[in-house]
Amino acid sequence: MLAYSCARRGAAIACLGIGIIGGTWSAPALARVELGLPATQAQVTIGCLYPMTGRAAIYGKDSVAGIKLALAELAAEADAPRLRVIVDDDRSKASYAVRMAEDFIAHDKARFLCGMVSSGVAQAVSKVALKNKVVMVGTDHASSRLTIEGLHPYYFRVSNDSYTSMAAGARYLAELQKKTGWKRLAYIGPDYDYGHVSWSDFQSNLEHLGVRYESVGMFWPKLYEPDYSAYIQAMLKAEPDIVVTSLWGGDFVAFLKQARTTDFFTRIRLANFDTGGNYEVMLSLGDKPPPGLILSARHHNNWPDTDTNRRFVETFRQAEGRFPTYAAEGAYSGIMAIARAVTKAGGATDMGAVITALEGLELHLPEDPDGFNSFIDPDTHQIVQTQAVGEVVANTAYPPAKVMLGKWTVYGAEDLRPLPELVRSRRAKAAGAVELIE
Amino acid sequence: MNVGALPPARMRRLTDMTTFYAILMDGMIYASWLFLVAAGLTVIYGVMRILNMAHGSFYAIGAYSAASLVGWYFSSNGEANPYWSYAILVGCALLAGLVVGFVIEQGLLRFMYKRNELLMVIVTYALLLILEDATKLVFGVDPYFTYQPYSLLGRSMIGELAFANYDLALVGASVVVGGLCWFVLNRTHTGKVLRAVIHDREIAVAMGVNVRLMFAGTFIVGTTLGALAGALTAPSISVSPGIGVEVIVLAFAVVVVGGLGSIEGAVVGALLVGLTRSMAVHLAPEIELFVIYGVMSLVLAVRPQGLFGRTVARKI
Numbered sequence: 001m002l003a004y005s006c007a008r009r010g011a012a013i014a015c016l017g018i019g020i021i022g023g024t025w026s027a028p029a030l031a032r033v034e035l036g037l038p039a040t041q042a043q044v045t046i047g048c049l050y051p052m053t054g055r056a057a058i059y060g061k062d063s064v065a066g067i068k069l070a071l072a073e074l075a076a077e078a079d080a081p082r083l084r085v086i087v088d089d090d091r092s093k094a095s096y097a098v099r100m101a102e103d104f105i106a107h108d109k110a111r112f113l114c115g116m117v118s119s120g121v122a123q124a125v126s127k128v129a130l131k132n133k134v135v136m137v138g139t140d141h142a143s144s145r146l147t148i149e150g151l152h153p154y155y156f157r158v159s160n161d162s163y164t165s166m167a168a169g170a171r172y173l174a175e176l177q178k179k180t181g182w183k184r185l186a187y188i189g190p191d192y193d194y195g196h197v198s199w200s201d202f203q204s205n206l207e208h209l210g211v212r213y214e215s216v217g218m219f220w221p222k223l224y225e226p227d228y229s230a231y232i233q234a235m236l237k238a239e240p241d242i243v244v245t246s247l248w249g250g251d252f253v254a255f256l257k258q259a260r261t262t263d264f265f266t267r268i269r270l271a272n273f274d275t276g277g278n279y280e281v282m283l284s285l286g287d288k289p290p291p292g293l294i295l296s297a298r299h300h301n302n303w304p305d306t307d308t309n310r311r312f313v314e315t316f317r318q319a320e321g322r323f324p325t326y327a328a329e330g331a332y333s334g335i336m337a338i339a340r341a342v343t344k345a346g347g348a349t350d351m352g353a354v355i356t357a358l359e360g361l362e363l364h365l366p367e368d369p370d371g372f373n374s375f376i377d378p379d380t381h382q383i384v385q386t387q388a389v390g391e392v393v394a395n396t397a398y399p400p401a402k403v404m405l406g407k408w409t410v411y412g413a414e415d416l417r418p419l420p421e422l423v424r425s426r427r428a429k430a431a432g433a434v435e436l437i438e
Numbered sequence: 439m440n441v442g443a444l445p446p447a448r449m450r451r452l453t454d455m456t457t458f459y460a461i462l463m464d465g466m467i468y469a470s471w472l473f474l475v476a477a478g479l480t481v482i483y484g485v486m487r488i489l490n491m492a493h494g495s496f497y498a499i500g501a502y503s504a505a506s507l508v509g510w511y512f513s514s515n516g517e518a519n520p521y522w523s524y525a526i527l528v529g530c531a532l533l534a535g536l537v538v539g540f541v542i543e544q545g546l547l548r549f550m551y552k553r554n555e556l557l558m559v560i561v562t563y564a565l566l567l568i569l570e571d572a573t574k575l576v577f578g579v580d581p582y583f584t585y586q587p588y589s590l591l592g593r594s595m596i597g598e599l600a601f602a603n604y605d606l607a608l609v610g611a612s613v614v615v616g617g618l619c620w621f622v623l624n625r626t627h628t629g630k631v632l633r634a635v636i637h638d639r640e641i642a643v644a645m646g647v648n649v650r651l652m653f654a655g656t657f658i659v660g661t662t663l664g665a666l667a668g669a670l671t672a673p674s675i676s677v678s679p680g681i682g683v684e685v686i687v688l689a690f691a692v693v694v695v696g697g698l699g700s701i702e703g704a705v706v707g708a709l710l711v712g713l714t715r716s717m718a719v720h721l722a723p724e725i726e727l728f729v730i731y732g733v734m735s736l737v738l739a740v741r742p743q744g745l746f747g748r749t750v751a752r753k754i
Contacts, residue, residue, distance in 0.1 A: 052579075053570070053571075053574065053579075053679055053680065054679055054680035054683075055678050055679060055680045055681070055684075057574070057579035057678070057679045057680070058579050058580055058581060058678065060579070061579050061580075191726075191727055217723070218723060218724070219719065219723045220723055220724055220726065220727075221719075221726070222726075222727050224680070224681075224684045226471070226671060226674070226675050226681075226684070226685065227467070227468050227471055227674070229464050229467050229468070229601070229602070229605055230460075230461075230464035230465075230467075230468065230715070230716045230719040230720065231719055231723075233460040233463070233464050233599060233720070234460065234719055234720045234723070236599070236600070237456065237457060237460060237599075237720070249581075249676070249678075250581055250675065250676030250678050251676075253581070253583065253675075253676035254674065254675040254676055257583075257585050257588055257589075257673075257674055257675070257676075258588075258602065258605075258674055260585075260589060261588060261589055261591075261592070261593050261600075261602035261603075261604065261605075262593055262600040262601070262602065263593070263600045280581060280676075283583065284581075284583040284585070284676065286583075286585060322580075
């Protein structure tokens, strides 16, 4: 008879369980969608990666809808390139996304990669793009690390990054300080690259603007945290005048829900400059939003009030039966940017020509106010756009949401670009760190 | 003037009674939620020796059922009494747990009870994947928001601190669930029979105990507890795909720390994880995630069977 510990065996099985659960998102996805022309007729194949499962699935779904809108627009143009777009589920897992990106390139002969919601996933796939010398166009992740420290010739991004959003936010708060004299600031962001880079971008912008403030707390909940009560109490205790957050999606909604049952909003103003103005958040606020919210997002359904934006939002609504989140406009912009670059370069066979075409490429996008076109900065490969920061106001024009953003403060695109010295300094620091490691 | 958080400030905070109460209350609230999530998992393992990987899916099903029904209740009954939404929350969790638990136990698990524990991990993992996709097919990927039951109860001041009454009610709910589990196991005839099954399944069968019925009942109770945890959490979060997978890892951490299959262990595990995490959030937020798994690793290093797990000799 061999005796051994039954309970230890149980613990070992439990650890196996945790391992399997951890690997759940690495299981094969079943969500491949092929859009545009079939392989035999297409001039260019684009492989897109979005989460179709898990918490960020709504962004994947809206991105597919945005891609369809772009393809429909291009199909109506006589001289537009013939595109085939494959979209698959990256399950928000870097290792899985890397494998899929390599499959796109090897088996589907993709010349472009696009998409990605998670900055962590995007950084991993960006390395695949560099290794295989294919162009990657980011549409929905925001860490500025990708366009500053981690930039390579094949990476471009067509949605606002954390630097742009935080530059707008810092300007807003600088102006607010002149009116209200706020001093104490706290930050809460998800504990991964995007959260940390957003805070760093925000601080560098405040410093650049000469805003004097006291940082009274930084909080780093894990992504998809269900319970924010401890953070809310810790922030109330720290007594900041303003809390800046980069929580996004369901996390931001959960934070708002939980904070509104305390006296958080009577004592503190909450600002979310990158994702807080998303339609999903407006929907969750119901008809009694908490006071004092300062929000923005990478695209707004009700700003700018231009024909292009109205048409984009309405076409989306007609196709999908609901209003879009900002992910749709990002994906739409990505496909339009690739199409215009291919046209400008005279095809996609010469990647050098495509890169040259993308650098400085001008696009008129739904989030561009009249008289302004977005353009891609040749130095950072980051799209340069205006940004509007707003407050929550009653608005029933976008049902079922009962509120939308309004009372806009708009910041010009040129003001939101990182200074060349800052870009150089961040790149030099990163290069120094790499040398040190080596 | 950007001074950040300095170590002396942390030291001051340690001696601050308000912070102490905040840590205590936040830790209790988080521990209650953790216990609600982990209770069903530990009940099923304790009786059936099945490490139910699909437990997170039951949590998700409970959350989706509650969020969709309560959402419908508020949108279609403008004049309705909002307090009925709590009955809907609990009612749909019970219904979802009973139906899903019964179907899975009768349709799948009862054919596999004599199989190896490891095989059951794989079977329930497959179930998790199926239920994840089934949930997505039924409810879609759009998030569901049900804020009314959370905000309806208002808040209470405890000293200088404001707490949502819903969160405090959650503490009460977890005490009720834990107390009921303990009472049934220790003070009822069914509980005695269950303990006999836990102690020695073969002898229990020889004594005329209907083990299959006990297993079916236990699984349905475990499933219902998972669904109840999801339903009670739904008003405070955005219910969207993947929520089940996220909680199951924490639930495993709790039951491993406490000792698999032990209700008392789940209580202590939840309290330990909850209070440690709360302390980290208030005093050293940058290491919050680390401390949860740090505690788990430390406990497993000292007591691999968990705090309340028993080492039992077993023939192989």
